Structures are given as structure tokens and as C-alpha cells.
Amino acid sequence: xxxxxxxxxxxxxxxxxxxxxxxxxxxxxxxxxxxxxxxxxxxxxxxxxxxxxxxxxxxxxxxxxxxxxxxxxxxxxxxxxxxxxxxxxxxxxxxxxxxxxxxxxxxxxxxxxxxxxxxx
Amino acid sequence: xxxxxxxxxxxxxxxxxxxxxxxxxxxxxxxxxxxxxxxxxxxxxxxxxxxxxxxxxxxxxxxxxxxxxxxxxxxxxxxxxxxxxxxxxxxxxxxxxxxxxxxxxxxxxxxxxxxxxxxxxxxxxxxxxxxxxxxxxxxxxxxxxxxxxxxxxxxxxxxxxxxxxxxxxxxxxxxxxxxxxxxxxxxxxxxxxxxxxxxxxxxxxxxxxxxxxxxxxxxxxxxxxxxxxxxxxxxxxxxxxxxxxxxxxxxxxxxxxxxxxxxxxxxxxxxxxxxxxxxxxxxxxxxxxxxxxxxxxxxxxxxxxxxxxxxxxxxxxxxxxxxxxxxxxxxxxxxxxxxxxxxxxxxxxxxxxxxxxxxxxxxxxxxxxxxxxxxxxxxxxxx
Numbered sequence: 001x002x003x004x005x006x007x008x009x010x011x012x013x014x015x016x017x018x019x020x021x022x023x024x025x026x027x028x029x030x031x032x033x034x035x036x037x038x039x040x041x042x043x044x045x046x047x048x049x050x051x052x053x054x055x056x057x058x059x060x061x062x063x064x065x066x067x068x069x070x071x072x073x074x075x076x077x078x079x080x081x082x083x084x085x086x087x088x089x090x091x092x093x094x095x096x097x098x099x100x101x102x103x104x105x106x107x108x109x110x111x112x113x114x115x116x117x118x119x120x
Numbered sequence: 121x122x123x124x125x126x127x128x129x130x131x132x133x134x135x136x137x138x139x140x141x142x143x144x145x146x147x148x149x150x151x152x153x154x155x156x157x158x159x160x161x162x163x164x165x166x167x168x169x170x171x172x173x174x175x176x177x178x179x180x181x182x183x184x185x186x187x188x189x190x191x192x193x194x195x196x197x198x199x200x201x202x203x204x205x206x207x208x209x210x211x212x213x214x215x216x217x218x219x220x221x222x223x224x225x226x227x228x229x230x231x232x233x234x235x236x237x238x239x240x241x242x243x244x245x246x247x248x249x250x251x252x253x254x255x256x257x258x259x260x261x262x263x264x265x266x267x268x269x270x271x272x273x274x275x276x277x278x279x280x281x282x283x284x285x286x287x288x289x290x291x292x293x294x295x296x297x298x299x300x301x302x303x304x305x306x307x308x309x310x311x312x313x314x315x316x317x318x319x320x321x322x323x324x325x326x327x328x329x330x331x332x333x334x335x336x337x338x339x340x341x342x343x344x345x346x347x348x349x350x351x352x353x354x355x356x357x358x359x360x361x362x363x364x365x366x367x368x369x370x371x372x373x374x375x376x377x378x379x380x381x382x383x384x385x386x387x388x389x390x391x392x393x394x395x396x397x398x399x400x401x402x403x404x405x406x407x408x409x410x411x412x413x414x415x416x417x418x419x420x421x422x423x424x425x426x427x428x429x430x431x432x433x434x435x436x437x438x439x440x441x442x443x444x445x446x447x448x449x450x451x452x453x454x455x456x457x458x459x460x461x462x463x464x465x466x467x468x469x470x471x472x473x474x475x476x477x478x479x480x481x482x483x484x485x486x487x488x489x490x491x492x493x494x495x496x497x498x499x500x501x502x503x
Contacts, residue, residue: 032354033164035454036427036461038483054483056429058163058454059354 004106005115006067011091012109014100019068022094023055023086026119032057034083039075039096046070046098048105053095055086068105070098134180135275135332136339143343143350151248153181156352163354167456170321170359171497174281175351176342179320183251184271184329187242187262197242200265201235204257206378206401208388212237217303217316219386221378222257227406228374229381230257232366236303236316243303243314245276245327247368275335280325280359282500283347288315288326291341295326300501311338320356322363322499361462362455364421364494370432371419371450371464377403379410380466382419387411418472421494422449422463422480424487429454429461430480436465437479440486446471449480455496462496463489 002014009027013020028034036056046052046066053064074097079085085093100106110118131154140147145156156178158166169175189197198209207220214237222230231250236243246254251270258268279288289296292308295315303316311334319325330338342348357367366372372381389395393408401407424430429452436447452463463480471478474493479486 032158032162035164036429038428056454058167058358058456059157061429061431 003112004109005112005118006109007118008065008067009119010064010067012067012106013094014106017100017103018073019070019098019100020094021064021067021096021098023064023090024115024119025090028087028090031055031062032059032087034086037080037083037086037095039080040072042072042075044072046072055083064095066098067109068098069101071101073097073099132181134178135335136178136180136277139336139339140178140350145350145352148353150353151181153248155181156350158352158354159350161349163352163358164456166349166351166355167358169349170281170351170355171323171457172282173347174279174283174287174325174345174349175321175355176339176348177278177280177351177356178275178339179278179327180275180332180335181248182276183244183246183248183254184274184276185244185246185251185255185258186238186269186271187244187258188240188267188269190265190267192240194237194240194242197262197266200262201242202391202397203400204261204402206387206391206404206407207235208390208397209235209242210397211388211390214239215302215304217301217318221383221386222254223378223401223403223407224374225402226374227377227403227410229368229372229376229378230254230374232368232372232383234303234316234318236314238303238305238314243329245329249369271329273332275330275332276327277330277335277339277342278319278321278325278327279342279348280319280321280323280351282324284323284325285502287342287345287348290345298326298502300324300503308338309341313338317502320363320365321359322365322495322497323359324500324502357451358453358456361451361453361464362457362495362497363499364464364496366419366464367451376419376466377407377410377415379407380415380417380419384411414469417447417466417468419450419464420467420472421492421496422452422465422478423490423492423496424461424463424480425490426487427461428482428487430463430482430487430489434463434465434480434482436467436489437481437486438471440479442479445481447478457497462492464494467491
């Protein structure tokens with residue numbers, strides 16, 4: 001299992017051809033208290049860079065973009081019911097899982113060390 | 121996702137900027153100032169703390185203007201100011217403050233403000249984004265009757281919440297005896313302040329005008345009480361929204377009339393048709409007929425039925441299919457004390473009754489929204 005990061009502050013956990021996607025601790029700290037989250041429908045085909053989910057804090061709404069392309073195969077209903085999980089443990093509060101369409105798209109993502117350097 | 125990093129160059133700072141930074145403020149530009157949006161606890165906890173205990177707000181960016189009658193007779197300044205607003209200033213008693221509106225010739229609102237009777241002068245508190253235009257407006261119309269003194273060397277702080285009165289009374293016992301909308305000069309820790317029992321949260325509390333060089337000392341003393349937290353502009357906005365209070369530039373502006381905005385209550389009888397000083401303010405020919413006959417749209421409270429916040433700019437529709445919008449959301453977000461999304465916006469009278477169902481367009485979906493009475497959280501003023 002590998003964890004990769006985007007410069008838009010999403011994390012991806014890669015297991016075979018499945019990517020589990022969430023937002024980073026840095027992202028949640030910038031957003032503040034999350035009060036609402038909207039996730040894509042299971043079965044939706046996402047293209048890389050497409051708006052896939054919405055995270056709303058008290059003050060603002062932010063889009064979450066698909067870091068890679070693929071089909072949405074599962075969404076985390078528990079985080080919809082309790083969006084505060086994103087603030088308390090952003091690395092566990094996953095948003096959705098994608099069936100990876102093109103493993104080649106993973107090449108442009110950062111590993112942990114590169115991401116930490118990115119936000120430093 | 122996109123995380124914005126505001127650029128702070130060329131922004132003005134309030135006298136409390138260093139104190140905000142030392143308390144871990146996250147800053148953002150607001151009305152030309154580098155202002156704290158929130159501190160470590162974040163908007164949600166800051167909001168709830170203000171309603172549970174006490175919050176300290178830096179509102180030093182707002183404009184403070186003194187009007188002194190050249191004649192020495194305060195009534196002359198009051199009459200002159202009445203030519204710019206539909207409020208009764210002449211009968212505003214000494215040490216009392218009143219909500220007021222500068223109107224324009226079309227009946228729109230140039231700014232909303234507080235006017236206090238300081239005995240030998242009038243004391244105005246105006247919005248930061250409007251303060252230069254307000255000063256120019258006053259100079260253009262009142263220079264003949266008044267000396268116009270913008271107080272650029274004073275800070276302004278607000279202490280709000282159910283514990284505000286006992287906390288301020290510990291430093292200044294006289295503060296406890298003030299009623300809502302009293303405004304008086306008081307010495308706090310030997311500092312010459314002007315204290316009003318008012319605010320922008322719906323809670324009991326005070327707004328305190330303080331000499332700029334002493335505002336940090338007063339703020340630091342107040343913050344020594346663990347019940348007092350610094351509160352940023354983020355929670356200031358969610359608190360005032362739950363309290364049903366208008367934000368200039370969002371809910372009211374030069375194109376909204378006081379009647380459309382539901383602020384007809386701020387126009388005293390003496391300035392209405394049939395009153396002794398009826399009319400005689402900009403836009404009276406628009407505003408007074410609307411007061412009698414109603415307006416084509418009205419500001420209303422809105423409660424989205426789902427969990428998704430409906431924010432400013434969202435269009436309102438009569439039903440899920442309608443192609444033409446009937447109204448607009450002007451403020452909206454999550455109400456931490458309500459525990460659900462809340463909003464305000466404009467609707468035609470036919471859809472503006474409490475309980476009416478309309479639909480807000482959010483990300484290409486039509487979300488059901490119920491017209492609701494405001495405030496969303498009851499006011500706790502000490503009248």
C-alpha cells in the first residue's frame with residue numbers, strides 16, 4: 001500500500017487498482033470546521049481534474065478535484081453523516097474510492113516526503 | 121482543492137494587529153485591512169463560545185466620526201443629519217444610540233450606522249468599507265452646520281456574550297447599569313472610553329471606543345479572564361447572520377431600500393407620512409410610499425431543509441423546474457448555534473410569507489428552502 005499526495009492537498013491510498021481518496025491534515029486545518037460534505041455518486045466516471053466532491057466549512061465551500069481518472073466504486077457515508085471526522089482524523093476520513101483508469105496518472109503525484117516539503 | 125493564501129501587502133492594520141498575530145490569528149483582507157478571520161479554536165468554536173461566555177472582537181477598522189454643531193446647539197447638528205437619513209435624531213436623548221441609514225436619491229442605502237448623542241456632539245460609527253465615502257458625504261452636506269471629525273486615533277472593540285456584563289463590570293462597575301443602546305463616556309483602567317451596550321451578535325454586550333495607543337492594554341486585560349476569547353470576522357459573520365442582522369454590501373446596498381430590507385422599523389413615526397418632520401431625506405419619495413404600500417421584494421430569513429449550506433449569490437426559484445429566478449440569497453452559511461444552515465435573501469411578497477417553500481440553486485441542484493422568521497437565534501439584549 002502506497003500513499004500519494006496532490007499539490008491540491010488530497011491524499012490517495014493505492015491498493016492494486018483501487019485508489020482511496022481524502023484530504024490532508026493541512027487542508028482540513030486551512031478549511032476549519034467542516035459542516036457539510038457532498039460526495040460523487042457510485043458509478044460516476046471521473047476524469048482527472050474534474051470537481052468530484054464539495055467540502056463546506058462554516059464560512060466557505062471548496063471543491064475537491066479528482067486527482068486521477070476512474071470510476072467511483074464506493075463512497076464514505078459515515079463521513080457525510082459526521083463531517084467533523086475530517087477535522088479530527090483527516091487521514092482516516094476517506095471520501096471515495098476510485099477504480100484507477102490509468103496507472104500512468106499516478107506518476108505525477110507526490111510521496112509523503114515531497115508533500116511535506118510542498119507544505120513546509 | 122484550492123487553499124487560498126491572501127497577500128497582505130498594502131493592507132492597513134488595526135492597533136491590535138500584533139496582538140492578533142501573537143494569539144495565532146489567521147488573517148484575511150477585509151475593507152482594506154488585514155483582519156483576523158479566526159484564531160486557533162476556529163470559526164465554529166469561537167461562535168459557540170461567544171454565545172456561551174464572552175467574545176472579544178476587534179472592529180477598529182470601522183469608522184468613528186464626531187459631528188459638532190458650529191452653533192453649539194446640538195439640535196442644529198441633529199437637524200442637519202436628519203437631511204441625510206430617515207431616522208429621528210432630534211429626539212435622540214443624551215447618552216442614547218440609534219441604528220440609522222444614510223440613503224441615496226433612489227431610496228437605496230449608502231451605509232448603515234450607529235448614531236449616539238454625546239451631549240455636545242453626535243458620535244457616528246460607520247462601516248469600514250464606506251467610511252471614506254461617508255466622510256465625504258458628510259463634508260459635502262454638513263460642512264455649513266457641523267465640524268466633522270473622523271477619529272483616526274481610536275480603536276474599537278466589542279465584548280459580546282452572556283458573561284460580557286460581569287466581565288466588564290469587574291473593570292468598570294458603571295458598565296453594568298447601562299441598558300441596550302445606551303452610549304456613555306466611561307473610564308476603564310483609567311482609559312477614557314466611550315462604551316455602548318450594543319453589538320452585532322444578538323447577544324448582550326458592549327462596543328468600546330478606546331484611544332488607539334491604549335486599546336491593546338485594555339484588550340490584554342480583558343483576555344486575562346479565561347472566559348474571554350478573541351473572536352475573528354468569520355464568527356462575527358455567522359453570529360450576526362443567526363441574529364438576522366444585515367451585512368452592508370451583502371444584504372443591503374445602494375440598490376436596496378430600507379423597506380425592501382425589512383428595516384422600516386428604523387424609521388420613526390415623526391419622519392413618516394403624517395409625522396411632524398416627514399420626509400426631507402434622500403429617496404423619501406421612494407421610501408415613504410413603500411412604507412405605506414409595500415415593496416416589490418422583501419428581505420427574508422431562509423432555512424434550507426437539507427444539510428447543505430446555501431450561500432450568497434444562490435438564485436431562488438418558485439419551484440424545481442422554473443427557468444426564471446424570483447430572488448437571490450444575500451448571506452448564507454452554517455449556523456453553529458442553530459446546528460443547521462441559515463441564510464437571508466430577497467423574495468417577492470407573494471413568496472415571502474414565513475413558511476413559504478422556494479428552491480435555491482446550488483451546484484446545479486434545486487434545494488428546498490423554507491422562508492423563516494428572523495432572528496434564527498433569539499436576541500439577548502438587556503433592554
